[in-house]
Amino acid sequence: MQWFKRHLMWGLTAWLWLPLAGAAAELAVDNAHLRLLPGELPAAGYFDLRNTGDTRHVLVGAKSAAFERVVMHESSENNGTASMKRMKQLTLAPGERVRFAPGGYHLMFMERTRPLEVGDEASVTLEFVDEQRLPVTFRVVSPTFTQEE
């Protein structure tokens, strides 16, 4: 019985880690930062996401213990009016690189669960189809921060 239990545990551990290892090995994130806004306004998450593998990956959302909810948005401008809409998923082809940046794709972090200050780090998990997860550390930046190219 002891033998069986140990092998069952190893089996479960391997099973839990395989999808994560698969995603983490084929996806890379650069320049992850979270722009705070005053008061209760949502914070915006920006980053570069690269698919370094040879299969496609589909981003479906994100989670963070520091916020109640995280949603994916796409900003657009029509006749001078800025708006944003909810994105359900974003597909990255093999070798594709997608930039989450002001005026385009972004993550919206709603309702802080704890105080955050400029200079802090926030742990975020990017979620992909097939239960794949990618942990990313976001640097907390000020409302006026603009990324250098």
Ligand SMILES: [Cu+2]
């Ligand atoms: Cu938004």
